[in-house]
Structures are given as C-alpha cells and as structure tokens.
Amino acid sequence: EVQLVESGGGLVQPGGSLRLSCVASGFTFSDFWMTWVRQAPGKGLEWVAYVKQDGREKSYVDSVKGRFTISRDNARNSLYLQMNGLRVEDTAVYYCARDAAAHNLFDYWGQGTLVTVSS
Amino acid sequence: DIVMTQSPDSLAVSLGERATINCKSSQNVFYNSNNKNYFAWYQQKPGQAPKLLIYWASTRESGVPDRFSGSGSGTDFTLTISSLQAEDVAVYYCQQYYSTPPTFGQGTKVEIK
Numbered sequence: 208e209v210q211l212v213e214s215g216g217g218l219v220q221p222g223g224s225l226r227l228s229c230v231a232s233g234f235t236f237s238d239f240w241m242t243w244v245r246q247a248p249g250k251g252l253e254w255v256a257y258v259k260q261d262g263r264e265k266s267y268v269d270s271v272k273g274r275f276t277i278s279r280d281n282a283r284n285s286l287y288l289q290m291n292g293l294r295v296e297d298t299a300v301y302y303c304a305r306d307a308a309a310h311n312l313f314d315y316w317g318q319g320t321l322v323t324v325s326s
Numbered sequence: 327d328i329v330m331t332q333s334p335d336s337l338a339v340s341l342g343e344r345a346t347i348n349c350k351s352s353q354n355v356f357y358n359s360n361n362k363n364y365f366a367w368y369q370q371k372p373g374q375a376p377k378l379l380i381y382w383a384s385t386r387e388s389g390v391p392d393r394f395s396g397s398g399s400g401t402d403f404t405l406t407i408s409s410l411q412a413e414d415v416a417v418y419y420c421q422q423y424y425s426t427p428p429t430f431g432q433g434t435k436v437e438i439k
Contacts, residue, residue: 244376252368252376252419252430268427302375311428312366312421314387316375 209233209315211303216320223293223324229286229303229317237281240306242313243288245299245322253299256288257306271297293324328353328422332431338439345407347434349398349420356400357424364424367396367405370433371416379418380405412438 215227227243243255256267256277265277274292279285286303300319307314329352339345355364363383368376378387380396383403393408407414415438420431 251433252370252421254428254430257426266426307378307381310364311423311426312364312378312381313368313376314378316377318375 209305211305211315211317213301213303213317213320216301216322218323218325219293220326221293221295221324224289224291225293225322227288227290227301227303227320227322231284231286231303231305234305236279236284240309240311241279241286242304242306242311243277243286244302244304244313244316245297246302246319247296247299250299254311255301257311258286259309290322293322295324298322298324327427328355328425328429330420330422330429330431332418332420332434334434335432336435336437338437339407339410340439341412342409343439345410345414345436347405347418347420347436349403349405349431351401351403351422353424354400355422355424363399363403364422365396365398365403366421366423367394368419368421368430369414369416370419376419407436410436410438 210232213229242257258265258277262279276289278287302319303317304313305315333348365383367380370376384396417433
C-alpha cells in the first residue's frame with residue numbers, strides 16, 4: 208500500500224524558516240517524480256514544486272522561487288521542502304504527492320501538514 | 327501559465343440525479359503526438375487530501391466507481407456523476423498537466439439537495 212506521511216508543519220513568524228518532510232512507503236521511491244502541493248485555508252490547490260527521480264532537476268512556482276528548496280533522499284525514501292523567508296501568504300496545508308507519469312499527474316497524496324505564518 | 331476555470335462554483339443535486347461540472351482551460355491541453363489530453367479531475371472530501379479520479383480526460387483511476395465519467399478535448403472538459411450518492415459530497419478540481427506549472431481550477435462544491 209502506497210503511503211505518504213508529511214511532518215514538520217507548525218507556527219512560524221514572518222521571515223522565519225521551516226523544513227517539511229515526507230516519508231514514502233509501499234513503492235519504489237526512486238522511480239518517481241515527487242511534488243509538493245499546498246492549499247491555503249478554505250482555498251483551492253496550488254502546485255509548489257517538483258523534483259525528478261535523481262534529485263537534480265527541480266521546478267518551482269514563481270511565488271516561492273529563491274525562498275523554497277525541494278530535495279529528496281532516495282536512500283531514506285524521503286522528500287523535503289526547506290522553506291525560508293516565509294510570508295503570511297504561505298500559510299497552507301502542504302501535501303506531498305507522487306507523480307504518476309512524470310508529467311505532474313498526482314496519483315497518491317499524503318494527509319498534509321499545516322504551516323501557519325503569523326506574528 | 328494555463329488558467330483553468332470551472333463552472334459552476336457550487337451545485338446541489340438530489341440523490342440519484344446527475345451532476346455535471348465543466349472546466350475550461352485557457353490553452354489547448356491536447357498533445358497531437360500521442361492523441362492525449364493532459365487533463366485530470368480530483369475529488370476532495372471534507373478534511374481529506376485530494377484523490378485522483380480521472381486522468382487523460384476520460385480514464386478512470388483504479389477503484390473509482392463507474393458513475394464518474396470524464397469527457398471533452400482541447401480546452402473544454404466535463405465531469406459527470408451519473409447518479410449522485412451521499413458519499414460523493416466533495417469539492418472537485420480539474421487540473422492540466424500539459425505544461426509546467428501544472429494548474430488547478432478553483433474547485434466546484436457538490437452538495438445534496
């Protein structure tokens with residue numbers, strides 16, 4: 208059974224940093240692109256970033272470029288999102304998701320972790 | 327970026343009746359070389375993560391009931407729930423994966439009338 212379990216969310220002040228983690232199981236992690244998608248309270252879904260299988264190629268939504276870094280550790284079956292320079296508008300539930308077809312199609316999602324940026 | 331626009335924003339349907347949700351993309355998401363629409367539908371129930379329902383515009387994900395169907399091509403797509411069940415109450419999102427960044431519609435909330 209495919210499982211994705213996020214952790215690391217919490218309350219942080221504007222300008223602060225946070226590192227999210229996602230541990231995967233039930234599939235060969237190193238075979239898949241992995242993604243972070245976020246959802247602000249009461250709002251829709253927004254793709255944040257992806258990382259390809261070997262961790263070298265990455266892409267980000269414009270609003271987080273230069274502030275967020277996606278990475279992975281295939282030996283640990285883990286995906287990460289380092290978030291620096293956090294803003295109030297980054298407040299959201301952050302979901303880790305598996306890319307089904309190396310094309311930004313998301314077939315499995317974690318339960319999400321809430322990041323709240325507030326003073 | 328490709329903008330995805332869903333309609334309506336919400337709808338209330340009686341149990342057993344048909345529900346129809348539309349989604350329009352600002353650009354063509356049909357890839358001629360493989361004859362595929364890079365388009366998906368997701369279901370998000372209250373308090374849960376999104377779940378993939380349909381991809382390539384009309385292919386049901388494994389385990390999705392056949393009352394869910396997707397249609398359309400190019401820029402205009404439809405999700406149909408043929409006979410609404412209580413467990414279908416959710417917000418439904420369309421998504422294009424034709425180009426990066428992948429983008430979602432704003433969501434359509436489906437409720438029981």
